[in-house]
Amino acid sequence: MLDTFEIITTSGVVLWSKTYVPVASSLINNLIREVFVEERGANARAENSGGQKPTYRRDGYTLKWTAAKDLGLIFVAVYQSLLQIRWIDKLLENVRALFTELYRDQITKPNCSAVDCPFDQYFDRQIQELEKLDKDAGPQRGGPTIDVTPPTSDSNDNSADDMPPPPKPVLRTLNSNTSHDTTSTDVTPIPTPDASRPGTPRANHLLTGRPGLGGRGSRRSRKGMVAGNSAPVSSGDETPANASKKGTKGAKKMRKWDANGHADEDDGTTLDYSAPVASSNLSNANVEDSAEQEKWGTRTAKGEYMLKDIGDEMNAILSSANSNAGATNGDAASGLVGSSIGAISGLFRNVVGGKTLTKEDLVKPLKGMEDHLLKKNVAREAAVRLCNSVERDLIGMKTGNFTSIDTTLRTAMEKALRKILTPTSPLDLLREIQSTVRSSTKRRPYVISIVGVNGVGKSTNLSKIAFFLLQNHYRVLIAAGDTFRSGAVEQLRVHVNNLKELTQRQGKGAVDLFEKGYGKDAAHIARDSVEYAAAHAYDVVLIDTAGRRHNDARLMSSLEKFAELAKPDKILMVGEALVGSDAVQQARHFDAAFGVGRRLDGFIVSKCDTVGDMVGTLVSMVHATGIPVLFLGTGQHYGDLRVLRVESVVGLLMQ
Amino acid sequence: MAWYDEDSWLTQAVGPNIWAVIGTILLALTLPIVLHWFIYRSSVLAKTPSFLVLGPSGSGKTALVTKLETGHGSKTHTSQIPLTVQSHLPKSTVPKSWQYRSTADYETKAPKPLLLTDTPGHAKLRHYAYNSLASTTNPPTGILFVVDAADLSSSGTATGGANFALSDTAEYLHDVLLSLQKAYNNAKTSKAKEIPFLVAANKLDLFTALPAVAVKSTLEKDITRIRETRARGLLGVSTIGKGEGLGGNDEEGDDEREVLGGTSEGDFKFATMEEWNVSVEVVGGNAVGEDGPGVEGWWEWIGAQL
Ligand SMILES: Nc1nc2c(ncn2[C@@H]2O[C@H](COP(=O)(O)OP(=O)(O)OP(=O)(O)O)[C@@H](O)[C@H]2O)c(=O)[nH]1
Numbered sequence: 029m030l031d032t033f034e035i036i037t038t039s040g041v042v043l044w045s046k047t048y049v050p051v052a053s054s055l056i057n058n059l060i061r062e063v064f065v066e067e068r069g070a071n072a073r074a075e076n077s078g079g080q081k082p083t084y085r086r087d088g089y090t091l092k093w094t095a096a097k098d099l100g101l102i103f104v105a106v107y108q109s110l111l112q113i114r115w116i117d118k119l120l121e122n123v124r125a126l127f128t129e130l131y132r133d134q135i136t137k138p139n140c141s142a143v144d145c146p147f148d149q150y151f152d153r154q155i156q157e158l159e160k161l162d163k164d165a166g167p168q169r170g171g172p173t174i175d176v177t178p179p180t181s182d183s184n185d186n187s188a189d190d191m192p193p194p195p196k197p198v199l200r201t202l203n204s205n206t207s208h209d210t211t212s213t214d215v216t217p218i219p220t221p222d223a224s225r226p227g228t229p230r231a232n233h234l235l236t237g238r239p240g241l242g243g244r245g246s247r248r249s250r251k252g253m254v255a256g257n258s259a260p261v262s263s264g265d266e267t268p269a270n271a272s273k274k275g276t277k278g279a280k281k282m283r284k285w286d287a288n289g290h291a292d293e294d295d296g297t298t299l300d301y302s303a304p305v306a307s308s309n310l311s312n313a314n315v316e317d318s319a320e321q322e323k324w325g326t327r328t329a330k331g332e333y334m335l336k337d338i339g340d341e342m343n344a345i346l347s348s349a350n351s352n353a354g355a356t357n358g359d360a361a362s363g364l365v366g367s368s369i370g371a372i373s374g375l376f377r378n379v380v381g382g383k384t385l386t387k388e389d390l391v392k393p394l395k396g397m398e399d400h401l402l403k404k405n406v407a408r409e410a411a412v413r414l415c416n417s418v419e420r421d422l423i424g425m426k427t428g429n430f431t432s433i434d435t436t437l438r439t440a441m442e443k444a445l446r447k448i449l450t451p452t453s454p455l456d457l458l459r460e461i462q463s464t465v466r467s468s469t470k471r472r473p474y475v476i477s478i479v480g481v482n483g484v485g486k487s488t489n490l491s492k493i494a495f496f497l498l499q500n501h502y503r504v505l506i507a508a509g510d511t512f513r514s515g516a517v518e519q520l521r522v523h524v525n526n527l528k529e530l531t532q533r534q535g536k537g538a539v540d541l542f543e544k545g546y547g548k549d550a551a552h553i554a555r556d557s558v559e560y561a562a563a564h565a566y567d568v569v570l571i572d573t574a575g576r577r578h579n580d581a582r583l584m585s586s587l588e589k590f591a592e593l594a595k596p597d598k599i600l601m602v603g604e605a606l607v608g609s610d611a612v613q614q615a616r617h618f619d620a621a622f623g624v625g626r627r628l629d630g631f632i633v634s635k636c637d638t639v640g641d642m643v644g645t646l647v648s649m650v651h652a653t654g655i656p657v658l659f660l661g662t663g664q665h666y667g668d669l670r671v672l673r674v675e676s677v678v679g680l681l682m683q
Numbered sequence: 684m685a686w687y688d689e690d691s692w693l694t695q696a697v698g699p700n701i702w703a704v705i706g707t708i709l710l711a712l713t714l715p716i717v718l719h720w721f722i723y724r725s726s727v728l729a730k731t732p733s734f735l736v737l738g739p740s741g742s743g744k745t746a747l748v749t750k751l752e753t754g755h756g757s758k759t760h761t762s763q764i765p766l767t768v769q770s771h772l773p774k775s776t777v778p779k780s781w782q783y784r785s786t787a788d789y790e791t792k793a794p795k796p797l798l799l800t801d802t803p804g805h806a807k808l809r810h811y812a813y814n815s816l817a818s819t820t821n822p823p824t825g826i827l828f829v830v831d832a833a834d835l836s837s838s839g840t841a842t843g844g845a846n847f848a849l850s851d852t853a854e855y856l857h858d859v860l861l862s863l864q865k866a867y868n869n870a871k872t873s874k875a876k877e878i879p880f881l882v883a884a885n886k887l888d889l890f891t892a893l894p895a896v897a898v899k900s901t902l903e904k905d906i907t908r909i910r911e912t913r914a915r916g917l918l919g920v921s922t923i924g925k926g927e928g929l930g931g932n933d934e935e936g937d938d939e940r941e942v943l944g945g946t947s948e949g950d951f952k953f954a955t956m957e958e959w960n961v962s963v964e965v966v967g968g969n970a971v972g973e974d975g976p977g978v979e980g981w982w983e984w985i986g987a988q989l
Pocket residue numbers: 040053738739740741742743744745746747759760761762763802803804805885886887888889968969970971972
């Protein structure tokens with residue numbers, strides 16, 4: 029069974045929750061942090077892949093969630109991973125529709141965090157119905173199949189299209205169920221001019237009456253069958269199809285529940301909340317085009333009805349939500365007049381603001397944004413991901429007053445860039461060195477090693493770091509771990525001699541070279557250098573390594589042993605600012621090269637001064653690994669090392 | 684036929700008609716009044732005192748803000764966006780500007796409204812906080828920096844290394860104070876207005892929590908360390924030219940190099956921030972939980988700023 033269900037605002041307040049078994053609050057915090065804020069595991073957010081709600085697993089629990097973007101709500105269901113609850117997706121969907129419809133006004137009220145929501149009864153009812161449907165549907169699936177003509181109304185068609193593939197007959201049941209309910213409420217004193225509507229009730233009568241018409245075993249027809257059998261369970265009206273025992277039993281049970289759990293004062297609360305529902309439906313109806321006249325009538329006619337039974341109210345809301353979705357889907361194609369008016373007002377809103385963004389609105393501006401990022405040397409993969417994340421954020425949002433789509437998109441992209449570039453925990457290298465070196469318990473040198481592909485400036489940046497450390501009066505040992513390329517050791521010696529000179533003028537700190545010539549195993553040299561440093565009271569060891577192509581498996585595999593023997597406190601990878609789209613692969617391969625449980629700690633991006641405003645490489649590298657950029661090389665001198673300032677980089681990228 | 688129609692309402696409205704005259708006079712007289720009322724009212728609305736709530740993730744900002752809003756608070760999770768709520772001083776707290784009023788007068792007055800803005804504390808989302816901090820259109824009346832007092836004790840380090848919660852908190856606090864200091868230095872106009880700054884030591888209901896005094900000294904000590912390494916650390920990269928690229932621009936170095944409290948020598952004390960018109964106070968309490976000092980102390984501080 030479900031452990032907990034929570035409705036949370038993006039500002040972090042729990043509006044409503046139902047707890048069956050208490051779970052640690054850190055569970056949902058982790059979900060928010062990892063998935064929403066840090067966007068780790070991009071696939072976890074791949075929403076609606078195959079109609080499934082996204083899932084997050086941790087500590088033996090499964091969390092499924094859905095969001096109402098425009099209101100800033102997250103709906104989370106928590107249950108133990110051992111269990112399989114088939115109706116969770118449907119529950120999330122229905123609860124979202126109900127909750128947003130019932131409390132929209134309260135949620136959008138400014139300067140207020142709390143929402144007065146007596147939502148328990150709706151929720152309990154939903155659970156009951158879904159569980160029942162689940163039980164009913166279970167045996168039916170195994171039983172003999174009766175083929176039926178599929179119902180012909182649009183809304184049913186739509187729900188069929190929206191539905192996930194076969195393994196979830198239960199979900200389909202309820203959805204078609206609710207839309208069936210709309211049609212049953214269509215039987216009102218008000219005559220409807222809509223031609224497509226009357227088709228559905230007829231189809232309903234056919235359901236049990238005429239087997240064997242449609243294509244045998246087709247997905248749709250089976251769906252129709254399930255809908256026909258279980259429809260009475262929730263709607264409870266007395267159609268001929270209702271003659272089955274199961275149907276009447278369901279209806280009875282519902283009434284009983286009403287009598288028990290529904291005291292007089294409860295009726296009072298329902299009355300309170302049915303009013304806003306009616307009114308918001310009204311306003312909805314105004315916005316919609318074509319067929320809403322009849323819906324409007326239905327709802328007002330149903331006014332007193334709703335007071336008696338929240339089940340009906342609930343279904344009405346759900347079905348209106350469903351048909352709304354249908355309306356917006358069908359909108360694009362149907363109604364010449366409607367669509368052209370829509371286009372004009374859309375254009376107007378685009379300028380003035382207050383437009384609700386859809387996928388179509390965003391396609392073109394996003395493409396433009398992607399090209400812009402590519403021009404800034406952001407790898408395509410990273411650009412696409414950024415655009416997708418921005419798109420996810422924006423779909424369903426309203427643009428602000430007097431802001432066009434482009435401005436909105438720009439702001440969102442800036443936010444996304446800032447988010448991706450800002451490290452989760454900032455690293456203060458000096459402070460870490462200080463606390464390691466001055467540690468009273470066990471003094472040891474702080475070890476930094478530097479990796480990267482050939483020719484990106486590993487040795488240069490290593491000497492820059494050494495220079496920086498020397499200025500802070502540390503004793504630095506530089507280990508020549510590149511035993512491969514001829515001249516590498518000599519190059520380092522030149523740097524060390526230069527640095528020595530600078531240090532002597534300063535009078536504090538010291539720098540020396542640790543080298544064992546060429547051909548030796550780099551991992552062992554690294555380990556020896558650390559031992560040597562510990563014995564001779566050096567504060568920091570900087571280990572240079574041989575440059576290697578990231579797709580050279582043999583050389584890359586030696587890195588694991590290296591990490592194991594040298595045990596560096598920090599492994600930094602140097603990447604060139606001009607590298608372009610290869611940056612992603614480089615970063616990934618090096619990040620994975622150190623074995624399980626050891627990753628890169630940061631990037632040094634070199635030659636930043638040579639690329640102008642095309643600083644996209646920074647983004648590509650961080651995107652690929654989630655590892656922060658620690659240093660930027662900005663010139664030829666020892667002093668040309670800088671730390672990343674997110675604002676400057678975002679500013680450059682968005683120009 | 685004349686080029687105009689005698690009976691049209693338009694002709695009547697601009698013709699020498701007594702009603703037209705009266706209408707014009709009325710309009711001329713009421714328009715300024717309406718305008719005045721409109722502008723005056725909106726400026727009063729804008730002047731509702733607003734407090735900015737900062738602090739690292741999980742310190743209890745959202746819990747505090749909802750508690751101050753509703754009196755009972757809500758369950759909370761990690762925030763992703765800021766939240767502004769309206770609240771009222773409780774009857775028991777007398778705002779400072781009312782301290783000379785008679786109690787009878789006070790009783791009859793409606794409680795003062797105030798706005799509280801909660802910000803997300805996650806490191807990736809702190810730009811919301813810095814933006815509101817730097818806001819010139821609606822500068823905060825006061826700032827509450829919430830810290831988790833139960834998480835600061837340096838002894839409780841499971842990982843062996845430095846206490847992450849402590850360094851995260853101190854770093855954030857350091858950066859906020861530094862940005863206030865910079866804003867003060869860069870302000871061109873009168874610098875008379877003082878910024879009240881409350882360090883709210885939260886979660887004092889837990890027995891592992893440090894008392895407010897200890898919170899203060901712990902934070903001061905850690906900020907001392909931070910500003911030391913910051914002063915010696917590398918400069919941030921800056922844009923050169925007219926945003927033509929990244930580089931090490933030394934002109935900006937001065938601003939970059941600014942040290943909290945003016946110098947990295949000696950120990951940092953919150954009291955030195957007075958020089959930059961930031962008056963820091965540390966008050967303990969708890970936003971959640973039964974036993975403990977509750978939110979009384981914080982309400983009093985807020986009342987003192989009104
Ligand atoms: N015991 C105790 N727990 C508290 C107190 N205040 C907050 N908490 C708990 O601390 C946790 C985090 O509180 P939040 O208010 O969500 O933290 P936050 O500062 O808003 O965090 P972010 O939104 O991530 O920035 C919640 O589980 C609270 O219940 C307190 O005074 N005492």
